[in-house]
């Protein structure tokens with residue numbers, strides 16, 4: 001079916017036939033998982049629209065910005081400081097990597113036992129399916145897990161890759177390294193964009209990104225109310241879309257959605273009865289369009305009230321201190337804020353255990369589902385510690401390891417339903 | 427204590443290999459039946475239900491949703507096998523703290539609280555290694571009828587290690603052992619040990635507390651039971667009809683709980 005975007009996609013060198021297949025799958029999936037929900041917020045219409053235009057209007061915006069000389073920076077990890085990109089007058093997009101469709105292409109250049117997220121971004125590139133990757137002037141990788149680290153070497157054959165070194169510990173020398181990496185990234189951005197990052201621009205960028213985090217924090221606070229006023233799926237989608245929508249517009253729209261949530265809460269309206277078991281997700285990020293587990297959970301008589309993940313609270317919990325006025329002070333504040341991210345790639349990573357227990361308590365979660373992608377060692381190993389910490393806090397945990405394929409959905413359902421039954425009848 | 431009297435309740439356990447039905451009045455089993463699952467489990471369920479008085483149905487097993495969706499004029503609810511086996515085991519042996527269920531496609535290890543509630547569970551992932559399917563496949567490969575496979579393995583005169591748990595690789599391992607002249611009974615024992623090892627890992631993850639009950643179709647196999655007992659260092663209870671525990675548990679659940687089950691809650695939300 002021809003669309004008004006075919007010319008643009010063609011110019012971006014997408015494989016049009018395969019791309020149309022992708023959009024169809026995505027549309028069907030979205031229809032089944034999202035549009036079947038009842039009593040959704042009016043504010044979700046904006047998200048429905050953005051998602052329906054994920055490869056359309058938003059890409060057009062990016063092309064228009066590029067025509068005016070703006071650069072597009074793609075990232076795969078919440079460690080890449082968006083403040084710097086914005087201060088260099090570039091646009092930063094989080095590349096999604098949540099679909100299985102490029103898997104075969106990826107397995108030509110990567111071992112089969114690589115996590116689905118890595119296979120996805122490599123596969124999308126090789127199969128020419130992602131207009132975001134194709135729009136990027138720079139793709140920023142990072143040395144988090146070994147899988148990603150080595151995959152960027154392969155990815156670099158296909159795209160302009162720049163890699164940031166992320167320390168693995170949080171000692172003083174690691175902070176120094178990270179600070180140096182931020183300075184190096186700043187120089188690279190200035191080179192790519194031809195713009196200088198000034199104190200005034202950086203100040204503005206810090207405020208902008210903080211405002212988006214703040215509105216997502218507000219969303220998280222509001223959804224914590226019982227009965228849950230918004231489904232976990234919808235809240236996840238909002239977090240997912242925050243990675244590629246225009247930050248100013250997004251913040252405003254989600255602010256409006258939060259106003260609506262407040263109304264619902266006042267009226268005592270929830271998406272599920274107050275007695276519905278409340279579950280929190282914890283673990284690997286769920287990138288668009290990876291809605292498999294949330295859908296299974298919310299079809300099993302539970303509601304998801306929070307995500308301890310990089311597409312969730314781990315990305316929005318901390319703000320950058322806004323008090324600095326000099327470039328140096330602001331860069332320092334950025335370095336500090338990002339070093340607080342409690343990714344499982346760090347050792348030791350006890351903050352994460354504390355955060356999970358605190359968050360589960362604050363959310364009054366009846367249980368936690370730990371979600372790991374198959375072959376993701378950092379999260380798989382840490383899951384054992386998470387379970388220990390939660391057990392000590394008296395919070396039951398179910399550990400799930402899966403990928404993007406649909407073949408294990410029935411088994412997942414049985415597990416999740418049994419977990420919900422256990423909480424319900426226990 | 428809610429009243430358990432009144433009309434009967436049917437528990438139906440739709441597994442990958444067989445479907446079991448239990449009709450309960452109060453806590454008394456008044457009727458039970460079993461059919462192979464075949465390629466048309468729904469038709470098999472209808473055959474099992476034929477001629478029975480109308481009753482509430484609680485479905486469990488991997489085909490529970492099928493029933494929920496297709497027997498709309500009956501009052502059908504569904505619970506997972508994990509809940510069903512836990513309820514059934516607790517009813518048969520009230521002190522049971524650990525339940526192992528090895529069925530056709532799934533293995534489940536469940537730890538129960540003193541009150542008989544599910545405290546923790548583990549389930550094999552998508553692969554059928556270590557389940558009834560594995561034994562069935564290997565019995566065929568060694569040309570021993572499945573019912574006799576456990577007894578046959580117990581006639582082994584030496585223990586050999588089978589390293590692979592994957593059905594395909596284990597078969598080729600068995601074949602090459604046979605080519606080297608190993609006695610089939612010894613190979614059979616090795617295959618049983620492989621299953622037991624895998625099961626033990628699952629049991630240890632939920633924590634083994636005595637008494638342990640072993641249910642599901644594979645509990646008919648005396649070799650798996652013996653090897654489990656040996657490795658756990660404790661006796662393992664196998665009920666008379668180990669494959670009926672799930673259907674029994676489902677029916678009991680229907681009689682006991684009038685709180686909505688997950689599927690009812692899901693439908694309401």
Ligand code: SF4
Nearest residue numbers: 076077078144310343
């Ligand atoms: S989980 Fe770790 S590697 Fe992945 S996006 Fe988050 S911080 Fe980056």
Ligand code: SF4
Nearest residue numbers: 115117145147284376
């Ligand atoms: S999910 Fe795990 S293995 Fe995959 S990229 Fe993230 S940290 Fe690496």
